[in-house]
Amino acid sequence: MFRSKAERKVTEMGYDPSRLPPGQYLTDKWPVLHAGSVPHVDRSLWTLRVFGEVENELTLTWSEFAALPHSSNVQDIHCVTRWSKFDTEFTGVHWRELAALVKPKPTAQYAIAHAEHGFTANVPLSYLADDNAILATHGDGAELTPDHGWPVRLVIPGKYFWKSAKWLTGIELRATDQPGFWERYGYNNNADPWAEERYEF
Ligand SMILES: Nc1nc2c(c(=O)[nH]1)N[C@H]1C(S)=C(S)[C@@H](COP(=O)(O)O)O[C@H]1N2
Ligand SMILES: [Mo]
Numbered sequence: 001m002f003r004s005k006a007e008r009k010v011t012e013m014g015y016d017p018s019r020l021p022p023g024q025y026l027t028d029k030w031p032v033l034h035a036g037s038v039p040h041v042d043r044s045l046w047t048l049r050v051f052g053e054v055e056n057e058l059t060l061t062w063s064e065f066a067a068l069p070h071s072s073n074v075q076d077i078h079c080v081t082r083w084s085k086f087d088t089e090f091t092g093v094h095w096r097e098l099a100a101l102v103k104p105k106p107t108a109q110y111a112i113a114h115a116e117h118g119f120t121a122n123v124p125l126s127y128l129a130d131d132n133a134i135l136a137t138h139g140d141g142a143e144l145t146p147d148h149g150w151p152v153r154l155v156i157p158g159k160y161f162w163k164s165a166k167w168l169t170g171i172e173l174r175a176t177d178q179p180g181f182w183e184r185y186g187y188n189n190n191a192d193p194w195a196e197e198r199y200e201f
Helices: 005-012 062-066 095-102 125-129
Strands: 047-052 058-061 071-078 083-093 110-115 120-124 134-139 153-155 168-174
Touching: 047 095, 058 062, 058 095, 071 134, 083 095, 095 125, 095 134, 095 168, 110 125, 120 125, 153 168
Parallel strands: 047 168
Antiparallel strands: 047 058, 071 083, 083 134, 110 120, 110 168, 134 153
């Protein structure tokens, strides 16, 4: 028995329906979603600043970032607007490569992703340190397109996809939490799709 029409469709598409969080439907496309316009980023001027509760604040240029060890992972992504996409492959730089350089202080408990146009997204630092989190340059085998966050986007695994900031420009470590762009707008702070942590009201 299927819980829903959406689950039956997942099965017809050849997937285990238990991979679909409640209230979601599966798409095989990669939809584009964000507030505002796609920023025009000049990668030769792009920098990534890692700052806050760290021993060594750091600003990396694109060539410095690109020289760090890269890795890949595969994961399911879930947007709060109810689309899910399975088996998305991301390639990029894992947080551990940056952590080794900046040395987080013991007080660092939360990470705020900073992006173009002042966008922010907050998570506990443990979410950023997860094996499947990544500062991605590629998605599904191709360089990210501008609308998916080129040149670098964050991917936070297992949470609604608004936690995964596109057009990343910085990571701030903090001792205390601070709501990001969508969280200030009323989205749930934790964003677990399995618990349907969508909105605060
Ligand atoms: N900078 C920025 N990143 C963002 C957003 C945004 O508005 N600005 N929206 C988020 C939301 S709500 C989603 S669902 C995903 C969508 O990523 P995609 O367009 O690559 O599918 O980006 C997230 N990252
Ligand atoms: Mo979203």
